[in-house]
Amino acid sequence: MPASQFSRTSQLPTLSTMGLARGQHGSHGTGSDLQSPRRRQAARLWSLALLPALTVLVTAAISVMPWRVPGFVAFGLPFLTLGTVFFWAERRPSQLLGLVVFSAGLMTDLVTDGPLGYWALLFLIGLALGDFTGRHWAGGSNMHQSWLGFALCLPLVAGFGWAIASLYYLTLLDLQLILYATAAGITGYLPLALALRSLGGEAGMMAANGVD
């Protein structure tokens, strides 16, 4: 059986439908001796497929921890989650479900006691902007462009967040804090993106796009 057909058999139906199992087994033959490498490959592809959702949820959990950092940094911590959403939306949009992003935002809102739906909405906007940047501006092609894309998008999201919060409380909130937090968020995006890239690796992108 040719390798490309072999990978589409019923043994890996879900991966096949996700476009994850194509062309990853070309160097292997057939038979029971291939079970183990194939399973290892499947497990690896699964972990790559789940990585965007997992990293978004983990950064959301990290952002609500009591880190005892200065005020503007603490306020900017959810921007860490926003950065993660933006990063994956630029590169692997099909593997970052809106529901996961919404859940991460809702969790942030519930734990930080903010208005319910606030961070959920901002994260969804981050997802849409990341996807838009990836499609129309080649934002995902290198780190410079990705960083620049985030640096352009974050002030928009933060400004929108400030407007929503001011509307919610019917008063003009402190803009300085938002500006500092945005600057911290833009600065922190680069190490975050480098870390996420090293986690995901090249294979993740290949898996996402179903490269042969």
Added chain:
Amino acid sequence: MSLLRHDGFTRRQRHEPASGRRAQVGGALLVILGFASVALLVLSKAEHHAVRALRTETIEAITPLLGVLSQPAAYIERLRRNLDTYRDVLAELERTKQEKQRLEQWQWRARQLEAEIDQLRKLLNGVKDRGFTFATARVVAEGRGPFTRSVLLNVGASQGIRNGFAVVDSNGFVGRVVETSANAARVLLLADFNSRIPVLVGSSAERAIVRGKGSGRPVLEFLPGSTELKVGDAIVTSGQDGLLPKGLRIGRVASTGPSPQVEPSAQLAALDFVSILFFEAPGLELANGGLLPRQAEAIASSKP
């Protein structure tokens, strides 16, 4: 720079799918979730009971998990404090000796005054204030946004915590409990946008309100026009709200002017362990969803 330029995901150059089309996030789903977020914001603003119930259920469910997850943050903080302490240990020792001397003098003075107060109270046939009992809890999560400054504690109603109880750290007043579930409690910090604490300012004990601003220092409001405010004046709770005990240390006046700022005594940005004061006050019933006796009486009398 090559690290920045080279990206393993360079799909345009190498890994573009054969079709040339890129997978997208679900547009319709995004719109639906966006509307759901806005609807939740509206419900939250309206303080819908379902939102409150969801918050309480969620913090009850995730507090044990947050307790575990916050361990690395707590460990890093302990490490940082230990390093600071080791660095300053000699200076700290000297300072502590001086502080001990000073406090011993104050202790002697306090005992003298306490005896004097007891004597005067006996003369007036007055009732003695009840002492506080308290529970100590750990901060497991904190909320900081443009509007919120709150922390989540790992104790709740099953440990006797009720809404309205005052929370202090070793330096002074931190905030008050605003939400409790069986094993978790949320504390609205002094600096929160919604926080209003009635206080006494300075040696003349002028009444005022300390209002949180969400970010930055809280401010003093409703001070009488004739008040001569000085930087460094002590601020304590007045107990006028019927919720908080009188005399809890809030902080000091940090600046004067049309909107005087307050420097809180408690380290609100670095809370680890805090104490919840068990204090019976008339306002507590109201804070816990109950009625004041007069209101209950009025309702009872209106029934046929």
